[in-house]
Amino acid sequence: MAEPHADPDSFDYVIVGSGAAGSVLANRLSADPNVTVCVLEAGPPDRNPFIHIPAGFIKTLVNPDVTWQFKTEPLAMTGGRRISTVQGRTLGGSSSVNGMIYNRGQPADLDTWAQRGNRGWGYADCLPYYRRSENRLGTCDDSRGRNEDGIPITDMDWINPLSEAFIQGCVGLGIPRCKDYNSGTQAGVGYFQRAIRKGRRVSAAVAFLKPALARKNLEVRTNARASRILFEGKRAVGVQYLAAPSAPAQEVRARREVILSAGTVNTARLLQVSGVGPADLLGRIGVPVVHDLRGVGANFRDHYASRLVMRARPGVETLNELARGLKLGTQIARWAMGKPSILATAPSHVHVFWKSFEGLDEPDLQCVFTPGSYAEGKVYVLDDYPGVTAGAWQHRPESTGWVRARSASVFEDPEINPNYLSDPMDIRVHLGGMRLLRRMLGTPELAKYVEAETLPGLQVQSDDELLDFAKKNGSTTYHLIGTARMGPETDPTAVVSDRLLVHGMQGLRVVDASIMPSMPSANTYATTLMIAEKAADFIRGRDAVAEAA
Template identity: 55%
Template sequence: METFDYVIIGAGSAGSVLANRLSEDSTARVCVLEAGPSDWHPYIHLPAGFIKTFHMKSVNWGYSQEPGPWTGGRSIYAPRGKTLGGSSSINGHIYNRGQRQDFDTWAQLGNRGWGYPDILPYFKRLERRVGECDETYRGRDGSLTVTTMDWQDPLCEAFMEGAMSLGIPRNPDYNGAIQEGVSYCQRTIEKGLRMSAAKAFLHPARKRGNVDVRTHAHVTNLIFEGKRAVGVRYLKGGKGGVPVEVRASKEVILSGGTYNSPQVLQLSGVGSPELLQSHGIEVRHALPGVGEGLQDHYAPRSVARVKNIRTINELRRGVSLWVEALKWATTRRGLLSLSPTMVYCFWHSGETTESSDLQLTFTPASYKEGVQGQLEDEPGMTVASWQQRPESRGYVRIRSADPFAPPIIQTNYLVEEIDRRVVVAGMKLARRLLASKPLAPYYAYEDFPGPKVQSDDEFLAAATERGTTTFHPGCTCRMGPADAKWAVVDDQLRVHGLQGLRVVDASIMPRMISANLNASTLMIADKASDMIRGKAALEAVRFPVQA
C-alpha cells in the first residue's frame, strides 16, 4: 500500500488542473485515479471526432437519465467523459464562463471568496486567449488555449445578421465585460486539435516526476479513520480487477464529476441515512445533501430546412468528406476542425428581464430526430434554446451498493413553472431568428416544431417531445455554510463534518450558471488548488464604480 500527499479521484477537467497545480511543489507526491483509459484515441483529438466519442463506451460512461414528468416518458442519454481529461476530452469544445451575476449569487449565498471579482483572476490565470480582447477580463499566459471559430460560413453570418435585425447586438467577446449578444463561438481548439484539460494541464504535470496517474482504476470507496478520510480503494483493471488501496497523508480530493462524486460518497457511507440503509451501507457520516439538487440545461432544438446552399449535412458525405479530410490533414482547417456549435446568442425571455436568461446556439446542420450527434441526410439548420438559470432540481442516488451499477439520475427538467415559461419563450425566439429576413434566401420551411405549433401549450408539448440535455450537469455536492439546507461542502470545498476530504468539480456549484460548465469547472479547480496548498487567493479584480 502506497502513501501519497494527495490522492485525486478523477482525471477529468478538475482533476487535471489540480494535478498540475499541486505538483508544482516538487516535494509533493500526487496520485490521480482514473476509471477510464488514456486519452490516446484519435477521435478525442480531432475536433469533429466528438460525433464518435459521443457514444464510445470505451471513453464515455454513457449514462441514461430516468424519465421525468416533462420529458414525455423518455430516458435522455447522459454522456460523461471516462478518460484522461474527462468530459473535456469528448465535449463540444465550447469555452463559456457565464455572467458576473452567477458568481455574485454564489457569494450572496454565504460562500466567501466566490464572487465575480474573486474568481475572475483564476479564469485569467488558466487561459491563453488568442485574438483581440480586453485584458481586464481575459488571460494571455495560461495553459488553456481559447480561440474563436474561424470558419466563415454564409449561414452563420446570415443568422447573426438576423439576430441583429431583431435588436440583438453583435458581441465581440461574450466572456468579456458582458455576455449579452450574438457572436461566433469561443472554443478550446488550437491549430485544428482539441485542447483538453489533460493536454493543457495533466500531461505537462506528469513530466515533473511527482505525479502518478493510474488509468483503469475504478474507485469503490473512500477509507476513513474516524471522521478523517485517509485513502481510497479501487479495482485495478475495473470490474473483477485487483483490489488496491492508496493512502493520502494530506488530503483525498474527489473530482469525479456531478454524477460520480456523490456516487462515491454514498458508496462510502456519506449521505442520506435512509438511502444508505436501504442499500445495506453503514452510515459513516449523515449528510442528506449528497446527490441532491441536480441541475442541468434543457434544450429543445428548432430545425428549418435549407435551400440554395450546402450545409454540413452534405459536406460530411462521400467525396466532400474526403476533401474535408484532406484539408484538415494538410492545413488543420475545414469541417473536421470545427466544434458542433458555431454561433452563440444570449438574450432575454421578456422585456423586464434584467440579464439575459436565454442561451441559443446555431449550427448550419440538422440531426436525426431525438438523436444529437447523428446528422440527417437532408440539409438543415438548427437553433437550440435553453433557460440559463433553471429553478428545477433533481438528484443523483446510488442504485445499489455495487460500485459498477450506474447511479440513478433524475434531473426533473421543467418541474418549476418558470422554467416552462422561459423554455417556451426560447422556442419562440428561435422561430423568429430562423425566419428573419437575412436568412430568407436560405430558409425553405420550419421542420420542427412546425408551423402548426402556435400556442404556448403547443410549444411546451413540442419541448416535452424533443427537448434534451445540453450536457451541463451540476450542483449535486453544493457549496454552502454548514447550516444551509442541502450543503455538502464549505467555501473551502471541505466536506462538512469530515476531515481530509474535499470535493472539487462542477458538483459543488450552489446554483446553475449561465453557461456551459467546463470553463467554470477548470476555474473551481484552480482556485481550490490555492486553498489546498494554503496559498493566499489571487487578488480580487477591482472594477471602477459605476455611475
C-alpha cells in the same frame, strides 16, 4: 524534497478523476516538489484519435470505452423518455468529449454564490482564476487571460454564409453583435470561442495533466475505478479502486487529503457508497453510515434544450453535405493541411445570449445556431437534406433533482433524476426561448437560405403544442451541477464549505462542478476550470487573489 517512491501506494494527495478539475489540480499541486500526487482515472488513456479531432465528438459520445453512458430516469416532462447524459471517462474526462465551448457566464452568477454565504466566491474574487486557467489567443481586453499554462481559447475560423446570415438577422431584430461574451458583458450574438488550437481539441488533460507527467512526484493510474473512500473515524485516509467488477480491490493512501473531482454524478455516488450522504439512502443500499449528510446527491441541475430545424433551399451548402462523399474528403485534406475545415469546429457555431421576454435586465437564455441538422430521433446522424439547427435553454433553471446510488456497487449506474421543467418558471422561460428561436430563424437575412421549418413544423403553435414538443424532443446539454453544493455548515443541505471541504469530515475535499450552488449562465467547463485553480490555492495555502492574476 518529497520522496515519491518511498511507498508506491502512499501519497500526500489522492485525486479521484482526471477531468477538467482533476487535471488542473494535478498540475498545480505537483508544481510543489515537496508533495506527492496520485490521480485515479476510471477510464483508459486518451489515445482514441477521435478525442483529438474536434468533430470526433460524434464518435466519442456514443463510445462506452471513453464515456459513462448514463441515462436519466423516465419522466413525465420528457415524455417518458430516458435521456442520455453522457460524461467523459478517459484522461481529460468530459473535456475530452465535450463541445469545447469556452463560456464564463455572467458576473452575477458568482456574486449570487457569495451572497449565499460563500466567502471569496464573488466575480471579482474569481476573475483572476478564470484568467489563470486560460490562454486567450485572439483580440481581448485585460479581463481575459494569456497564461501559457492555460487552456488555449481561439475564435471560430471556419465560417459558413448561413451563420453570418443568422447573425445579421439577429442584429436586425435588435440583438447587438457582442464583441466578447467572456469579458463580463454577455448579451448579444456572435461566434463561440472554443478550446481548439491548430485544428485539434485541447482537453484539460492535454493542457494541464500531460505537461506535469514529467514530474517524478505525480502518478496517474488509468482504468482505476474508485469504489470506496477509506476512512479512519471521520478522516479520509485513502481510496479503494477496482479495474473490473471481479478484480481484486487495490488501495492508495492519502497522507493529507482525498480530493473528489469525479464529476457531478460520480462524486455524489462515490460519497454515498462510502457512507457519506443521507442516512435513509445509505440504509436502503446497505452502506454503513460514516456521516449523515443530507445534501449529498441533492440540488442536481442541468440545462434542458429544445432545438428547431429548418430545411435549407436547394443548392445551399450545409454541414450535412460537406460531411459526405468527396466533399468530406476535401474537408479532411484541409484539416490535414492545417486549414479551416468542418473537422475543426465546435458542434455549435453561433451564440445568442438574450431574453425570454422583454423587461429583463440581463439575458436568461442561451441560444445556439449550427449550419447543419441531425435526423429526428437519431443520435448524431446528419439529415440527408440541407438543414440548419437552432436551440435554446434557460440559463438558470429552478428545477432541481437528485443523483442516488442504487447499490453499494460503482458498476451499477445510479438513479439520475434532473426533474426537467418541473418548475413553472422553467416552462415559461423555455417556451419564450422556443418562440425567440422562431423569430431568429424567420428573419429576411436568413430567408434567402432556408425554406421551411421541419422540426417541429409550423403546425405546432400553441403553448401546449410547443411544450408537448419540448417534452418529446428536448435533451440535455450535459451541464450537470450541484450534487455536493457549496454552502455554510448552518445550511443543512450544503455539502462542502467555501474552502470545498466536506462538512463534518477531515481530509476530504470536493473540487468539480458538483460544488456549484446554482447553475451559471453558461456552459460549465470554464467555471469548473476556475474552481480547480482556486481550490489549488486553498490546498497550497495561497489565498492571496493577486497571485492568480
